[in-house]
Structures are given as C-alpha cells and as structure tokens.
Amino acid sequence: MFAIKRTSTSCVSARLFSTTTLRASNIGSTPIIVPADVKVTVAPLDDPIVTRKGRTSLKLSKYATITGPRGELKLNLPDFLQVREKESKLTIKVKDETKKQQKALWGTMRALINNHIDGVVEGHMSILRLVGTGYRAQLEEKDGKKFLGLKVGASIPQGLFIPDHLTVTSPSTTRIIIEGIDKQQVRLFAAKIREFHPPEPYKGKGIYVDSETIKIKDKKIK
Structure with a gap:
C-alpha cells in the first residue's frame, strides 16, 4: 500500500489576484x-x-x-x-x-x-434657496460688520457675520448668493448657513445649497 503524501498549505505560494501594473x-x-x-x-x-x-x-x-x-x-x-x-x-x-x-x-x-x-x-459661487412659509434672509449691519439675518422657523433671531473675504448678496428674500475666490471658504460658509435649517423630508422646508434636492417622504400615520 502506498502512503499518500500531503503537502502543507503553508508551502503553497500565494495566488496573485491581479497582474496589472501600477498606474498613476x-x-x-x-x-x-x-x-x-x-x-x-x-x-x-x-x-x-x-x-x-x-x-x-x-x-x-x-x-x-x-x-x-x-x-x-x-x-x-x-x-x-x-x-x-x-x-x-x-x-x-x-x-x-x-x-x-x-x-x-x-x-x-x-x-x-x-x-x-x-x-x-473667475471666482467661485454658491446659491442658497430658502423654502418655507415666511422664510427669508436679510442683509444688515451689526457692530459695524456685515450680518446675514435669517428667519427660518425659529422663534429667536438667527444669522451669521459675513467674513471679509466673501461677498454675500440677496437678490430676493429667499435667495442668497455667496461669492469668493477660495472655493473651500465659499462652500464652508454655505454649509454653516444650511445648518440653521437643513431640508426636512416631509414638507420639504429648509435651506437648499446649489442644486441640492431631497426625496419627500409620506407622513407617518399613527
């Protein structure tokens, strides 16, 4: 009777799953x-x-x-x-x-x-839309600095001071345009404004940045 010699799996070389060369x-x-x-x-x-x-x-x-x-x-x-x-x-x-x-x-x-x-x-730009009954934005001055006031459903005044390196305009009460040469700073300021009222999925109210959209959900019935 012949003995069967078994090879250990540790002796088997590892299989190469990819043979492609490194690409830049x-x-x-x-x-x-x-x-x-x-x-x-x-x-x-x-x-x-x-x-x-x-x-x-x-x-x-x-x-x-x-x-x-x-x-x-x-x-x-x-x-x-x-x-x-x-x-x-x-x-x-x-x-x-x-x-x-x-x-x-x-x-x-x-x-x-x-x-x-x-x-x-050319500069960078970000456009924000305020969606909701009574929601509006207003540019004003506080303590000698430019201030963006917001009314987005809260019972207290809200808003942010506008950095010197950014230009903020409001062609209508529901539109905010942010312009600047630093894309990161433009988007960061837009994100801070959005935090006051992110879009909610049931009525669609909130602050939308650029082409942002959300999927409306059905109301929960108890």
Whole structure:
C-alpha cells in the first residue's frame, strides 16, 4: 500500500489576484492649464508643519502662491509634491507613486491647486434657496460688520457675520448668493448657513445649497 503524501498549505505560494501594473493617478497626472494673467510660485515654508494622517505623519514643507486678476491665494504643500510649470501648463507629481499616502493626496492636491487658479480668475459661487412659509434672509449691519439675518422657523433671531473675504448678496428674500475666490471658504460658509435649517423630508422646508434636492417622504400615520 502506498502512503499518500500531503503537502502543507503553508508551502503553497500565494495566488496573485491581479497582474496589472501600477498606474498613476488619473486626476493627479492631468496637467493644469495656467492662464496668461495667473502666476504660480512655490517657496519653502520658514517653519514646516507636521500633522498626523492616520498612522503616518504628513510634513508640509512648502507653499504655493497663486496670483490672478481677482486676488491671491496660498496653499501649503507636502514635501513629496513636485510642481513644475512649462509652456503655460502646470504638472503635479509625487516622489514615490507606490506609497499609499502620496498616491492618495496626489489627486487631492492637484484639485486644490486647480480650484485656486479658477478662483483667482473667475471666482467661485454658491446659491442658497430658502423654502418655507415666511422664510427669508436679510442683509444688515451689526457692530459695524456685515450680518446675514435669517428667519427660518425659529422663534429667536438667527444669522451669521459675513467674513471679509466673501461677498454675500440677496437678490430676493429667499435667495442668497455667496461669492469668493477660495472655493473651500465659499462652500464652508454655505454649509454653516444650511445648518440653521437643513431640508426636512416631509414638507420639504429648509435651506437648499446649489442644486441640492431631497426625496419627500409620506407622513407617518399613527
């Protein structure tokens, strides 16, 4: 009788489920067109900033200055990011594409730089709609500062002071237009206004940002 020799599973080599080669970030590797009236410069930070990103740390050792017709913006950059300009095209690269952190931030940093270039040329805008009976917005001044007053169903006065770097207009009592060169600040201020009364799903009342929509639910019957 012959003995059957069994091989241990630990001796079997691991199966490769993917044989594709490492690809560069589709967003990060796309060049940015720089208009003629925009200037982009990169300089080292005097005091580098080190922050925690999960289990790893991120070192911001330089910053980019984007100057255009509407103003100037600055953006801190990680030490592994490389920004090069040639023939009115900005190319964003990282030192090591195989590292997870660098590949993850590659497209993000490219998008931020592109948003800043668009901001100093055309600016960014966010439009808010107030939906509800008696809901309205009013621009006024408090303590010498611009203030956006809101009446959105609460029994007490509500509102926010408008930052100096943003322009807020109200063409009608139910419309608010926020403009600025920094997209992040424009959207952040819009989100703060929305917090006063987010859209509710039963009557559809609330503050809507840009093209935001919600699905109306049926009322609960007890």
